[in-house]
Amino acid sequence: xxxxxxxxxxxxxxxxxxxxxxxxxxxxxxxxxxxxxxxxxxxxxxxxxxxxxxxxxxxxxxxxxxxxxxxxxxxxxxxxxxxxxxxxxxxxxxxxxxxxxxxxxxxxxxxxxxxxxxxxxxxxxxxxxxxxxxxxxxxxxxxxxxxxxxxxxxxxxxxxxxxxxxxxxxxxxxxxxxxxxxxxxxxxxxxxxxxxxxxxxxxxxxxxxxxxxxxxxxxxxxxxxxxxxxxxxxxxxxxxxxxxxxxxxxxxxxxxxxxxxxxxxxxxxxxxxxxxxxxxxxxxxxxxxxxx
Amino acid sequence: xxxxxxxxxxxxxxxxxxxxxxxxxxxxxxxxxxxxxxxxxxxxxxxxxxxxxxxxxxxxxxxxxxxxxxxxxxxxxxxxxxxxxxxxxxxxxxxxxxxxxxxxxxxxxxxxxxxxxxxxxxxxxxxxxxxxxxxxxxxxxxxxxxxxxxxxxxxxxxxxxxxxxxxxxxxxxxxxxxxxxxxxxxxxxxxxxxxxxxxxxxxxxxxxxxxxxxxxxxxxxxxxxxxxxxxxxxxxxxxxxxxxxxxxxxxxxxxxxxxxxxxxxxxxxxxxxxxxxxxxxxxxxxxxxxxxxxxxxxxxxxxxxxxxxxxxxx
Numbered sequence: 001x002x003x004x005x006x007x008x009x010x011x012x013x014x015x016x017x018x019x020x021x022x023x024x025x026x027x028x029x030x031x032x033x034x035x036x037x038x039x040x041x042x043x044x045x046x047x048x049x050x051x052x053x054x055x056x057x058x059x060x061x062x063x064x065x066x067x068x069x070x071x072x073x074x075x076x077x078x079x080x081x082x083x084x085x086x087x088x089x090x091x092x093x094x095x096x097x098x099x100x101x102x103x104x105x106x107x108x109x110x111x112x113x114x115x116x117x118x119x120x121x122x123x124x125x126x127x128x129x130x131x132x133x134x135x136x137x138x139x140x141x142x143x144x145x146x147x148x149x150x151x152x153x154x155x156x157x158x159x160x161x162x163x164x165x166x167x168x169x170x171x172x173x174x175x176x177x178x179x180x181x182x183x184x185x186x187x188x189x190x191x192x193x194x195x196x197x198x199x200x201x202x203x204x205x206x207x208x209x210x211x212x213x214x215x216x217x218x219x220x221x222x223x224x225x226x227x228x229x230x231x232x233x234x235x236x237x238x239x240x241x242x243x244x245x246x247x248x249x250x251x252x253x254x255x256x257x258x259x260x261x262x263x264x265x266x267x268x269x270x271x272x273x274x275x276x277x278x279x280x281x282x283x284x285x286x287x288x289x290x291x292x
Numbered sequence: 293x294x295x296x297x298x299x300x301x302x303x304x305x306x307x308x309x310x311x312x313x314x315x316x317x318x319x320x321x322x323x324x325x326x327x328x329x330x331x332x333x334x335x336x337x338x339x340x341x342x343x344x345x346x347x348x349x350x351x352x353x354x355x356x357x358x359x360x361x362x363x364x365x366x367x368x369x370x371x372x373x374x375x376x377x378x379x380x381x382x383x384x385x386x387x388x389x390x391x392x393x394x395x396x397x398x399x400x401x402x403x404x405x406x407x408x409x410x411x412x413x414x415x416x417x418x419x420x421x422x423x424x425x426x427x428x429x430x431x432x433x434x435x436x437x438x439x440x441x442x443x444x445x446x447x448x449x450x451x452x453x454x455x456x457x458x459x460x461x462x463x464x465x466x467x468x469x470x471x472x473x474x475x476x477x478x479x480x481x482x483x484x485x486x487x488x489x490x491x492x493x494x495x496x497x498x499x500x501x502x503x504x505x506x507x508x509x510x511x512x513x514x515x516x517x518x519x520x521x522x523x524x525x526x527x528x529x530x531x532x533x534x535x536x537x538x539x540x541x542x543x544x545x546x547x548x549x550x551x552x553x554x555x556x557x558x559x560x561x562x563x564x565x566x567x568x569x570x571x572x573x574x575x576x577x578x579x580x581x582x583x584x585x586x587x588x589x590x591x592x593x594x595x596x597x598x599x600x601x602x603x604x605x606x
Contacts, residue, residue: 110328
């Protein structure tokens with residue numbers, strides 16, 4: 001089957017070819033196995049979301065028979081509260097991302113492009129706090145927010161997330177590379193400091209701002225521990241807290257996997273689409289965060 | 293905000309050059325950077341530093357959310373250290389870390405080497421599929437695996453035609469958590485290793501090739517030693533993240549959004565349980581104990597890395 005191709009290329013690389021072709025095939029097979037392993041659960045989630053809640057019990061592993069949208073209807077049209085939870089998640093993640101990126105970008109500009117007393121000390125102190133796992137603060141945060149009457153609100157899920165030191169660090173690193181001459185020129189032209197920030201710095205930092213915004217949005221979308229403590233009522237629950245709690249309304253405790261999978265698909269699809277569009281940007285930003 | 297753009301530029305220049313404005317300008321220049329960092333720094337003090345210190349103070353009291361604070365010294369810490377559940381959750385978390393870290397890093401590095409190999413095809417497709425689980429939330433992933441490993445109507449038992457209690461057998465259940473950690477985590481480190489491999493000087497490899505080193509020799513003698521700093525860094529970061537494990541074991545092994553049984557619970561469950569029980573002092577002490585554990589382990593690992601790196605340089 002491969003004789004002709006071997007003949008054609010033999011002149012270039014004499015005896016390496018057969019071994020190389022075998023390696024090529026082995027690599028392809030190994031990567032295909034990996035691809036199946038890493039995509040299978042997502043495909044199973046998608047397929048099972050098209051089964052009814054009864055269908056998924058009688059036929060957990062086959063294809064849907066029949067294909068139905070009844071689980072989506074149960075989750076999003078009935079009184080399951082998934083729609084409300086989805087909206088809550090969108091509000092929380094979006095607000096948190098906008099505020100976090102705005103605060104980080106301003107501070108990053110201050111740290112990157114100005115000389116002032118205490119600059120390096122403050123910045124080092126902020127970086128050091130990354131050593132403290134955020135979960136350590138939870139008892140303190142809980143009591144403070146309780147005193148403010150903010151438990152069981154969307155606000156309590158947003159506020160603790162708006163000062164990401166990682167975001168500050170990534171954006172500052174990027175801003176350090178922006179040329180000082182442009183800022184100086186704008187200053188000589190009489191632009192106010194805030195105008196320089198808004199009109200010159202923000203557009204130039206757009207790549208890192210959008211990359212960090214995606215990372216931040218994802219981490220807020222996935223948040224589970226803090227919301228599961230402070231958001232237990234249907235009005236304020238995010239989708240990640242509600243999904244594991246979806247059970248048979250008559251029997252109780254029995255998870256309704258059709259509805260759960262439908263909810264999972266709706267909670268995942270936007271992320272996957274964003275990923276497929278911006279995958280290079282997302283992968284690059286992850287590398288930025290890790291290779292310090 | 294925009295009015296300045298309407299003024300002709302020469303006029304602005306003239307205004308800036310005027311001497312009476314200079315002292316004010318100098319003062320503004322001094323204050324400006326503080327104005328830029330103030331919103332972040334002040335919010336951070338209120339959101340992070342304040343509650344952190346409050347939690348530290350709480351950990352030395354018996355405060356229950358109402359009434360008065362009573363100083364109890366290290367009582368909460370001592371109680372926690374004498375509490376069986378603390379050591380069980382510590383052991384569980386250590387297991388989750390040890391069991392998933394090595395295979396995950398191995399798979400991630402192996403796949404990165406394969407995808408970067410000259411002989412690989414469809415690179416972009418494989419990069420995308422291997423990274424895809426990173427876009428799936430921990431909660432979602434845990435639910436999909438719960439559906440997969442279910443005893444009576446799980447997907448796997450459906451395929452096998454058996455009723456193996458994957459998630460309720462205490463010997464099997466922790467491995468399902470480990471599988472989720474590997475499934476979700478590999479893509480992240482794969483991308484990082486891929487970037488690391490790309491940054492390794494290709495010329496060094498070319499030189500080795502000229503010297504007649506074969507593929508394996510090049511991998512063991514050149515590529516891996518050069519990747520060592522990144523690999524060790526990966527192990528440290530992954531360790532810190534694993535000590536903060538919460539969603540995966542609880543969603544997978546807990547019933548309908550409740551916490552996992554103590555036999556499989558991670559350390560953070562004790563923080564959550566104590567808060568729910570109103571034991572804020574105890575919860576805070578547990579949190580700070582976790583911080584101490586992470587800090588000590590990180591310090592030890594960096595020490596090990598330091599001595600190893602020096603050793604290889606000699």
